[in-house]
Amino acid sequence: MNWDQIQGNWKQFIGKAKQQWAELTDDDLQQAAGDREVLEGKIQERYGDSKETAKHKVDNWIESL
Template sequence: MNWDQVKGNWKQMQGKAKQQWGELTDDDLQQADGDRDVLEGKIQERYGDTKEGAKRKVDDWINNM
């Protein structure tokens, strides 16, 4: 799966993202609205990851879809 597919199906993907990152709130996911950079930033905030760490987590998540 690529990010364009994730973004195009963001409403459905929010539930999967919530399962993956339980510390993200519904508001966090609504703010991300399919924007990868925003999602990575929210993961950084909630989990204390580095920018590279958050990017790697999102890459892994997409690749496992």
């Protein structure tokens, strides 16, 4: 799976993202709208992660799909 596939079908992946990051709100996920950088920023904001940690979490999530 690559990010282009996720971005193109973002509405289908919102539920999976919500399962992965329960602290993200529905509004956070709607705002991300498939934009990886916005999603990483929301993860940083909600979890207090560094930019690199958030990027790593998203990479791991993509690999798990």
